[in-house]
Amino acid sequence: MSPARTPRDLELRHLRCFLAIAEERNITRAAARLGLTQPAASRTLATLEGTLGVRLVDRSTHHLTLTPEGDTFRVRAAAAVTAFEDALDVGRAGSRPLRLGHSWSAAGRFTTPLLRRWRRDHPGVPLELLRHDDRTAGLADGSTDAALLRGPVEAPGLVAVTLFTEHRVAAVPSDSPLAERTGLSLADLAPHPVALNPVAGTTTLTLWPAAARPTRALTVANTDDWLAVIAADRAVGVTSAATPGMHPHPGVAFVPLTDAPPLPVSLAWPDRTTHPALPALVRLAQEITAEA
The missing domain is CATH 3.40.190.10 (Periplasmic binding protein-like II)
Known part of the structure; x- marks a missing residue:
């Protein structure tokens, strides 16, 4: 009977495999990216989980997700891989x-x-x-x-300092009657579909009072798509006051929101930087x- 593995037995390949799976959210795609077979990637993940004594990946749903322990380990594994690469790259260390x-x-x-x-x-x-x-x-x-x-900033394994806060603005089609207003309230937006970016955005329907929330939402994957659906008059949106300057769009007008709480902007980094x-x-x- 072979002795039980300990964390000291783990190798860099275990961490790289886990990080690829975490990013791809799919073992087959992660295996292809690493030049492995799907069974080999699955075995590597199983060895990592068995050695650590925790489940890192939840396979019980149609879409692979990370467990809370997996989210925490992802940050630490990424820091460890970066540290290893830096240690080898002596010529560029500074x-x-x-x-x-x-x-x-x-x-x-x-x-x-x-x-x-x-x-x-x-x-x-x-x-x-x-x-x-x-x-x-x-x-x-x-x-x-x-x-x-x-x-x-709620992701595990991160340290953050708040630098400043930003007011929020409404984003509406440039030819909408709402665009002619000097200020808007959340109630003004509630009758319209709201574009939400669950991947990286900060706006959710909980921004509105429970009794006056929009009944329709349109989900997008990034800022470019968010701007496109608003310009097409398919939705309205809420964003930070920095967005108009960094992402101007001829089809979108930005109007100050009078009753939305400010948005904190933080600088964050891994706790093992x-x-x-x-x-x-x-x-x-x-x-x-x-x-x-």
């Missing part, structure tokens, strides 16, 4: 780009000052601004080192937003 993710609108009006100040103060470390259409803007799978996130320049980014982001 100059690897610092990858800053966002789902949309980045840091709003602070985006350009942040990028310019960073380039001036840290010329040896490029700051890459990367858009990811997911809730953690690339942090969950290790695609980014830090991220600008709107709304509550590996990029040595991250503390400098946190300090600079706080300095720039505090100067406004």
